[in-house]
Amino acid sequence: MSLKTYDLLLRRGKLLRLTQLDVELVDIGIKNGNVAAIAPTLNESAEVELDVSGQLVSPPFVESHIHLDSALTAGEPRWNESGTLFEGIQIWGERKASLTVEDVKARAIATLKQQAAQGVLFVRSHADVSESQLIALKALLEVREEVKDWMTLQVVAFPQDGIYSKPENEALLEEALKLGADVVGGIPHYELTREDGVRSVHRVFELAQQYDRLIDIHCDEIDDDQSRFLEVVAACAIRTGLGSRVTASHTTAFGSYNNAYAYKLMGFLQRSQINFIANPLINITLQGRTDTYPKRRGVTRVKELWQQGLNVSFGHDCVQDPWYSLGTGNMLDVAFMGIHVCQMTGMPEIHACYDMVTRNGAKTLHLESEYGVEVGKPANLIVLDASDRYDAIRRRAVARYVISQGKLLARTAPTSTEWLGSESLAATMAAASPK
Ligand code: FE2
Numbered sequence: 546m547s548l549k550t551y552d553l554l555l556r557r558g559k560l561l562r563l564t565q566l567d568v569e570l571v572d573i574g575i576k577n578g579n580v581a582a583i584a585p586t587l588n589e590s591a592e593v594e595l596d597v598s599g600q601l602v603s604p605p606f607v608e609s610h611i612h613l614d615s616a617l618t619a620g621e622p623r624w625n626e627s628g629t630l631f632e633g634i635q636i637w638g639e640r641k642a643s644l645t646v647e648d649v650k651a652r653a654i655a656t657l658k659q660q661a662a663q664g665v666l667f668v669r670s671h672a673d674v675s676e677s678q679l680i681a682l683k684a685l686l687e688v689r690e691e692v693k694d695w696m697t698l699q700v701v702a703f704p705q706d707g708i709y710s711k712p713e714n715e716a717l718l719e720e721a722l723k724l725g726a727d728v729v730g731g732i733p734h735y736e737l738t739r740e741d742g743v744r745s746v747h748r749v750f751e752l753a754q755q756y757d758r759l760i761d762i763h764c765d766e767i768d769d770d771q772s773r774f775l776e777v778v779a780a781c782a783i784r785t786g787l788g789s790r791v792t793a794s795h796t797t798a799f800g801s802y803n804n805a806y807a808y809k810l811m812g813f814l815q816r817s818q819i820n821f822i823a824n825p826l827i828n829i830t831l832q833g834r835t836d837t838y839p840k841r842r843g844v845t846r847v848k849e850l851w852q853q854g855l856n857v858s859f860g861h862d863c864v865q866d867p868w869y870s871l872g873t874g875n876m877l878d879v880a881f882m883g884i885h886v887c888q889m890t891g892m893p894e895i896h897a898c899y900d901m902v903t904r905n906g907a908k909t910l911h912l913e914s915e916y917g918v919e920v921g922k923p924a925n926l927i928v929l930d931a932s933d934r935y936d937a938i939r940r941r942a943v944a945r946y947v948i949s950q951g952k953l954l955a956r957t958a959p960t961s962t963e964w965l966g967s968e969s970l971a972a973t974m975a976a977a978s979p980k
Contacts, residue, residue, distance in 0.1 A: 550589030551576050552951060558602035558928060563904055563917040568601065568933060575924040578951035583920055593953070595946060601929040601937060604917050605666035605947070606876035607906030610761075610794055610822045610860025612703075613653040613670040613688070614681035615640070619870040630766060630831045633868035634705065634735075640867065641676055649684035650691075656864055657688070657696055660874040662955045664927040664944035669699040669761065669860075669910055671730060674721040675706035675714055682721045695949045699910055701761050703730035708748055709741040715748065722756045729753045731762040733774035734798070743777050750781045753790070759911065760791045761822075765798035768832050768843055772798040776810055779817040788818040789856070792909050796821060796845040797832050807846065815853055820909040823847050823901075824862035825883040827869050847887040851897055858906035859883045859898070876902040877941040884938065892935065899934040924951040930959045 551574040559568040560583065574582040574591065582589075621640050625632050653670070660668065672682040682702060689698040702721035708714050708731065722729060731749040733742035746762065753760045765772040775796050782791045799807065823845050832843020850857050859879045863869035872878070880898045884890060889898055907916035918926045928946040931937035947955040965973075 549592050550574065551581060551587075551591035552593070553924075553948070553953065554587060554589075554591035554594045555602060555928070556594060556596045556598065558597040558600060559932065560918060561601060561603045561934070563604065563919070573602065573918065573926070575948070575951045578923060580918060580920050580922055580924045580926075583918070595928070597928045597946070599932060600945060601931045601933060601942075602918065603664075603927050603929060603937075604903055604907070605925050605927050605949075606664045606902050607858065607904075607910060607912070607916075608660060608665045608668040608861055608874070608876060609858040609906035609909050610824055610862055611656075611668060611670050611874075612673075612863055612866065613656055613668075613685060614644075614649050614672050615866040615868075616656040616864045617652040618867065619865040624870070625867050627834065628830065629834045630868065633831070633866075636867035637673070637705070641673065644676070644680045646680055646684045646687070649681050650688055653685060653688045654692065656874060657692055657698070659864075661696055661947060661949070662944070662957065663873070663875045663877075664929070664947055665874065665876055666695075666925050666927075666947070666949050667697045667907065667910060667912055667916070669701060669728065671701040671703035671761075671763075672721070672726070673705040674702045674717050674726075675704050675711070677713065677717070679717060679721060679724065682724060682726060686725050695952075695954050697912070699727040699759075700725075701728040701730045702726035703763070704732060704745075707732055707736045707741070708745040709736055719752060722752060722758060726758070728759040728761045729756070730760075731764075732766075733762065733777070734765050734767050734769070734772045735763075742774050746774060746777045746781060750785055750787065753787065754785065760787065761794055762792070764793040764796050766795035767798055768801050768835065768841055769798055770801040770803065773802075775799060776813060779810070779813045779819060782817040782819045783813070789820065789908070790911070791817070792820040792822055794822040794860070795824060795828065797828050797843050799845040800843060801841060811849065811853060814850070814855060818855075821845065821847075821850055821855060821857045822860050822909065823857065823883065823887075824860045824879075825886045826872065826879055827862040829882065829886050830869055842886050844886050847883065847901075848889055848894065856905055856908050857901055858909050859901040860906075875941060877938055880938050881941060895935050895938060899938060925949055
């Protein structure tokens, strides 16, 4: 039994609280996995003290949209040469034939470690359930259990090929919920017909109510300005009252709607109070592929949704898979791209983009009771090598310390450059030249 007051004590960190705009310089005491005290100075002792003077202490990053089942498969069995969403779906269909539980688990855990090392401690992953053995889903449910001591993972039952494109797919989706998926997914714009798409959204809502699950639908991920399933999702959310339990992911077609329709829709969306997830790295890469010039950005109306007070978060979506061959799982890369693609360069907008990879994602995942650096809550927090949110995004700051459930999970030393100057270079050259 330790006589020390705290297990871990962070000294003089710049704490980013959920309810305040400005950071404050504080000490944070952690005991038994929880935040035990926050004060300008804590005089008690601790088993371990970390001096984090002047560095940003933030709630962890929240990855609200990723596909862990396909992560780290880029180039298998072939590269996506067209760069389109639909060639990606074809290639994944080929790769899916060789999936095993061990294969999915190994890649998912490797990706989660990569994410955690960069400050992500909450993840919502989609699992493709358009496959007769439900291998991806079963694997990710096992991973959810195996990582729970250091990472919170939600799993979405995601019917990648559509609920009605094959006779067995509807039953597979329901089976995935029986097996324990946290969230029901859909992909209405990829159903065979508009009618099937509408029917699929209704089915997702029925299942969510029957099994008491959250909803996260890949919705209108296409540049087609006639892809209008978002209005169906909003209508279902209004009629069922499910509201904030519902998320529309991607909604890239919203960026192509005419303004008369978009303005009308925005009013319905406000009534619905659903969440939105944009994936700027992937949206800017996959969309606009059928355009010549002008070429669309292919991202939803993030700034306008945010201005209307709707909850928007950013996801990474893909890490080295058939849809996106790059990425490391770093959410500051995502926020950085979001600022560019959505043109959110005002300071409140930059802060909003930081929120979109932290607290807004927590709201989408319904983590609010456990999220945030506050006395009594689980001690999940990160220390970034940055003075504030703007600095963190601008330099994609390293997560110096990642603390999960009160334990130091990962630490990373910031890179440093030794400036030698031209005189040093000349001296080195002279020393190296033959005598
Ligand atoms: Fe996705």
